[in-house]
Amino acid sequence: MKFKKNFVALALSTLVLGGCFLDDDNTPLSAGDVFVLTSNGQLASFNRTEPSVVRTSVQISGVLSGDTLLGMDFRPRDGQLYAIARTTPGNGGRLYTINTTTGVATAGAALIPATTPTINGAFTTLDPAATSFAVDFNPVPDALRVISDTGQNLRIFVAAATGRIAGETFVDGTTNTSAPTADISGAAYTNSFDGTTSTRLLNIDTAGDNLTFQNPPNDGTQVVAAPLGVNATGTAGFDIDPRNNRGYALLNVGGSVVFHTIAIPDSTATLPVAGPAAVAVGSVNISGVVGMALAPATAPVAVALDGNTAGAQRLLKFGIRTPNTATATNVTGLPSGERLLSIDFRPSNGRLYGLTSAGKIFTINPDTGAATLGSTLSVATEIVNGLAAGKNYAIDFNPAADALRIVSSGDGDNVSKNYRIAGANLESSGTTTTDTNLTLAGVGTGFGIAQIAYANSFANPAPTTTRMFDIDADNNRLLQQVPPNDGTLTVIGATGTAFNDYGGFDISGGDNGMVLMANRVGAMGAFSLFTANLGTGATTAAGVASGTSEIGSGATLSTDIRSLSVKF
DSSP states (O other): OEEEGGGTTOOSSOOOOSSOOBOTTSOBOOOOSEEEEETTSEEEEEBTTBTTSOOEEEEOBOOOTTEEEEEEEEOTTTOOEEEEEEETTTTEEEEEEEOTTTOBEEEEEEOEEOSSOBTTBBOOOOOTTOOEEEEEEETTTTEEEEEETTOOEEEEOOSOBTTBOTTEEEEOOOTTSSSTTOOEEEEEESSOSTTOSOOOEEEEETTTTEEEEESSTTTTOEEEEEEOSSOOSEEEEEEEOTTTOEEEEEEEETTEEEEEEEEOOOTTSOSSOOSOOEEEEEEOOOSSEEEEEEOOOOOOEEEEEEOOSTTOOEEEEEETTEEEEEEEEEOBOOOTTOOEEEEEEOTTTOOEEEEETTSEEEEEOTTTOBEEEEEEOTTHHHHHHHHHTTOOEEEEEETTTTEEEEEEOOTTTSOOOEEEEEGGGTTTTOOOEEOOOOEETTBSOSOOEEEEEESSOOOSSOOSOOOEEEEETTTTEEEEESSGGGTEEEEEEEOSSOOSEEEEEEEESTTSOEEEEEEESSSSSOOEEEEEOTTTOOEEEOOOSSSOSBSOOGGGOOSOEEEEEEEO
16 A cells, blocks of 8 residues: 555556446446555556456546645545545645545545654655655554655544544654665555454565564564565555455566565564565556555454343344444244353354254354254263353364364363364264363363453464463453363463453454453443453453443343354
């Protein structure tokens, strides 16, 4: 998502944009999932799986005389496409929003100095010597990051908010201070969705042909994350899919603009990781590409299992930023007297699975609540007997192995069971592997597991690594189970609040930017949505767009949440 003047003459082929693109049946093509900005003011799109096929294009209108668009990105907070322009005379800056269907650009605020400038001084102009500007939204503070190839590092607030003015611009630390030869020509944040609580800033340095990690973003310090593995002379765009943490970039290689996938290192990896980070997908048939942005991902939706009585359970669906606004759907299709114990979305196929009180696996339609039998587990009798002894059961999918983990509390016999079902067995034999019982400091007591969740919960492609976390309800703390099959628990830290009920726990987002819990402080009342820190265990009331963090309201108010799962 940037602008590079020398790309105008380096396109793969000349393509006159602005026409109507048709499929084999002469039906107009729908917009692709990648948008590009061209030097002649076109907004075009293609699909990331077929970059050579232009699906749509439209001439951008409404840009003020003397303004030149430098780069663009979709804002996670509202889904709109924002662009930044250089204004002349004077090398000032201006914000725009662009309608992706009509191409109409609406001028917004001019860039102005921050009311409280940083130690780097007050903003005056965009660097007149710069020919390249990387543009991307930081989804946590809702601020636009703009980095030039000369090292200018800006932080811009695009809308008025508490303590902020639209267009307010902070001058942060120069990006090439620690790496004087660095040429940052592409920048992208992970977890680019509304509601995330964490993010990382990755850059493309075409001087060193490296993927770099800018940490912290405001300081501008560059750390090599991985070698690109290609000799790129410039970047026409870089973005990261928030659902699976896969990066995409348009790189100028050998005189052609080529679409690449970019492997983003896991947040726990020791940098630099081995390359190549960039893998070519194909060339683009668009001339003069100067910027790129991935179409916004579908907003994540949470599903909570509410109720613990057979025949009276329901699914509560809500947006992670609007937990008050929930819809309720009754669960149907279970045998008489049978109830769901826990639910989870399976990353490999996107379907919702549930474990029942009879030791069976069901698939559940989250829209209708209809449950369909998948299998009876080979350990069904153990689960039934465990329930009779007062055990609690929680499930979650291991996204790397495509296997379902089942963990029990130690109620009744002081033994926390640890089961694993291969994905292929869930809707066939139900064959279950019994792994080592859970222990903490070598002892099988002193904790009470209420919920579990795996990190890197995504597919396409599946992650190569993951981590498993457990909620110890007896001691209000977050644990890590490593390795999961061995059942060995280690303490991460206290949740910071004495919750009466831990109703649900799930980790979502490509870079694990959404760590959610559905908890209740008292013995009565609604459950509320919380976010958790995987590094410390600390919990915080989830940030909401409106209302409170309580899950549901009125007839949909949560009463007894047993499980929580999130799906993009």
